[in-house]
Amino acid sequence: MTNQLSALLPSYYLWMVVLLPYAGALIAPLLAKAPKARNLLAVLFSFLAALFALLLLLPILQGQSLSVYDSVIPSSLPWIPEIGVNVGLLHDPYTVILANVVAWVSFLIMFYSLEYMKGEEGLTRYWFFMNFFLGSMQLIVLSDNFLSLFVGWELVGLCSYALIGFYYSDEKKYWVGTPGRSALGEEQAYPPSHAGMKAFVMTRVGDVAMLIGIILLFVYSGTFNYQQLANSTGWVLSLSRSGLLVPVALLIFGGAVGKSAQFPLHEWLPDAMAGPAPVSALIHAATMVKAGVVLVARVAPLFYFAAAASSLTVQPFFLTVSWIGAFTAFLAATQALVGFELKKILAYSTVSQIGYMMMAIGLTGLSADFAQGLSAGLYQLLSHAIFKACLFMAAGALIHLSESKYIDEMGGLRSRLKITFAAFLIAVASLSGVPPFSGFWSKDAVLAVAWNAGQTGLFALGAVTAGLTAFYSFRMLGIIFFGKESAKLVEVEVAQHGIREVSPLMWAPYVILAVGTLFIGLISAPLGVENALDSASNAYLVSLFPQLSAQAVAPPAFNVTSAVSTPSSRIDGTSTLFTTGSSSTPR
Template sequence: MFGYTIFIMLLPLLSFIVLGLAGMKMQHKVAGLIGTCSLGMVTILSYITAFQYFFGLDRVNGVYQTFVPYNFTWLPLGNLHFDLGILLDPISVMMLIVISTVSLMVHIYSFGYMHGEKGFQRYYAFLSLFTMSMLGLVLATNIFQMYMFWELVGVSSYLLIGFYYPLKPAIAASKKAFIVTRFADMFFLVGILTFGYFVDSFSFNFAGDIVMGQGTTPFIEGNLAKAVAAGGFIIPTALVLMFIGGAGKSAMFPLHIWLPDAMEGPTPVSALIHAATMVVAGVFQIARMFPLWIEYAPQAMSIVVWVGVITAFYAAAVACAQSDIKRVLAFSTISQIAFMMVALGVSLPGHHGAILDNHAQLGYMAGMFHLFTHAMFKACLFLGAGCIIHAVHSNEMALMGGLRKYMPITHITFLISCLAIAGIPFFSGFSSKDEIITACMEYSPVVGWIMTGIAAMTAFYMFRLYYGIFWGTENKEAHAHHTPHEAPLTMTIPLIVLTVITVGVGVYTTIAGFAEWGGSFGSFVSAAGTDYTIHFNMQIAATSTVIAILSICLATYIYKGEQQPIADRLYATFPKLHRAAYKRFYQDEIWQYVTHRIIFRLVSTPIAWFDRHVVDGTFNFLAWGANEAGESIRSWQSGDVRQYAVWFITGSVALTLILLCI
């Protein structure tokens, strides 16, 4: 039925191979067309898959079936084996839509943004590799396959962030992203190996039967039972270790430091990394392993909750003080990804024998739905930022202001995306954000109100950004030699498409209700297999909407005018706080101190001394001893037959005397 899904993986892989090997011999437009057409076909196949899966199949007892059209053993290792295949369930099919849509928009947008850039063909080859890696990650049938593509995503991000390799900041940013995420991935790998050793499986088949290409394979509880019998801490430990890997990839505090610097890459790459691919990989990992978290490690989910809460608040506070528009959006992404983590973390164990009750389903659904909505409006924001940078040749808000007169399409699409992320009704962020807050309130009023406050901060800093770019005082000196202008159609059409999705989804979910969207995700993890109904909590929705509007009004009052006396007064009153937030609360400096002064000096240096003087010294001594021994008996092997005869006769006489004495 879903046999064609193999081409979703093969087409971007083929595009990468062709562009990687022959791209430099092609014209720019030909290379771009190959990459874009490949992604266009992938997008069509993804939408066909989603339509057929969600609307063309009947649910069994209210639960969507999980299909594995392809799966084969790659490396057999006794009871364990590494498989490669394709798994289709509600969250993987939803991710197909997200990844293919945003990636296609980025491919089209890059025609205009990267026009004339050296390495244009190489850029499209890397985009194809990145997209293929993320598609392989979300379609993985087992956790080891996920890890393989997880690392490919890391390599792809390294290549794209460092695309402008002649520039030292780009090289430093790419190395920083690679090293930090590899450090986190070490924990992910240890968690995978721990899980595989005790469970005897890497499979994702946690929650019932799956429909294979040639029949139905039942889920065997014995493996998990064995792990539980070996110790109740085994599965929670493995899951927490995997979460550290996900926290690194999704830039959770304190492993977030690579993401703001990743802005050194081309702006379309920033949209791809932040909106639909790399940074949501950690959220997807938690969602994929969600039945195990709920059933075997519910207490450990508090780690996910509080890491998410701390990260969301920290990133929102830093975003309020940034002047680089891409860094504002980068910290916004960190905060919004943390919202998704919190939503998954506040999902509680169900009652009456079910894995999930309605509340737990709410948290899970809200987190995954926010992943979908955030991908669309954040991609629009980043691509809009690219249009602005393309027009003024700078990332700094001080060199902008008044751009609404020159860039009407970018202005409208950017404004709509700001309203969406602020959580205003009839925009897509409203439904997902409010359901996250509702789930948080049911988990803990403290967490709920903290997240409400962070949502208010989000509305504030996004409209601070909006007014700083499109209103305020126009910097005529910066525009004297180059009048800003609207971007070409190749750049504005993706903005319009993403805006239409943002508004369309927002209007539908606001009017029709959240339950229809959530049902697809909730039914996947509902062991009871029963339908349920979730409605808006009108009190929470009204409260958060009022708070968001007040935050927007506050940002309007402070930043809309040509003069900003209140902002200047606040800066003068709290200069140290502002500088600390601008410097990201000195997290980079702290990491530099920890790595250089503590790890390198107090840990690495003694280990290096021990390695050089003890380990190397021991083997050097053995080599010296063997060499000296060889030198001492070297004269015994002179090649002189008379000398050998003397030694032979002497030895024979000595042995004869010894035997006679005995």
């Protein structure tokens, strides 16, 4: 009985990670007349979801093996039985790490919101959509099929529309952009309601393409399930004969282009800064824009290995993904170079950093080592989530204290805001790729994949973008903290009788994240964080294609604790390893 109970616990934990945020969302309206209880419970439910995510991570850190469809995890329930569609959740090291990134960063942002949003109108609506946002993102991360992923995908889009347009009264102080500035005859300043609608409409373009791709995939395969797609090659042959193999992959990728703000559907994200700072942090660090990266990480191995087993190629898909990612990274970095609106600089930075993640995953199909690109993309996602959440929350504090969203209306804040300055400096250093911070190792991993794949053009573009990133990041830091105190700031200082550090309830979350990015950077080399993520990526691929990896090995990940000792044979990017009925040979 005890063994049966312990076997069922992982499934229970998985469902709690998804369902607890939804429960928190539903409770918010019920407690609208008890604001203190409503606010605390909204944060508590996100914390409980994070704890359950941690419980899923602990076995990995203890060296236990996990498989996507292990028999001890009955985490699938009937949904549309007429066509054999179930609602199921994944349980593998790669997915569990993603779920923990989303859960813990989101919790810190929710905690920060307690103080930042104090006194705002519409907090019941705010807490409802923040928790609903978190639950929908976890549904995307943990889903074992494209249909339930798409449900989470659309719910995330709805929540982003509601939260970006949170200040729907459209008061001028909440506008994004610079009033009076125009480009091609159009004013470059927008009210929150416009920004929310722009995000909703632009991402729908990609969503339509994605839906068409998923439907075509179902028509030719008869399933939405990742495992069933991995275990069959018939759908690949059928799509190939129809000339639709690469187009279907690209259509699904279209959803990622929209949701993750990649060129040419990237301009909605900077305008999304019309929402409150915690919303910006949640969208950029833990939820919406990361959804596209998760989608491509699911699509890439399915199309690559299924095609390789049938002696087909989908290289044009991987070239498209990697080049769009690299070009977007470069383009957005050049836009951040000239910005003066603090959150818009950070927004263009997010677009650029997501480009690195896309480039890494695109390189999986162009490399000899498929898993290396997946792990580099995951490392960049993990690193970016931490330092970007830190930057956005610190930016919220700076905007709150200076009563301005423009960096040239700040200046000289280093001595007044020592805690915020220290956290901002660490996060900027990580974003810029300064050793030993986590951003250095994650960016290095992405560039290493490009170099090892012989993609010198992608490597060069990524390296140039890294230089641009360092320039705009330290420009922003210098103007805010080392620049001359602006006349606007002097007025604010007189009116407020001095500028002081924000409440610990606000600075504690971003200080924790700043310490996190430094800690991960410091342990990355000695404890083998990159190897651990590489092992997690291999474990996901091996468990997704179990019939192709009979000779799996279990290399230690963290040197100290053998943290991710998962079945993890090296997944090489060669079709000879993935012929039906054969087994892979460890590299």
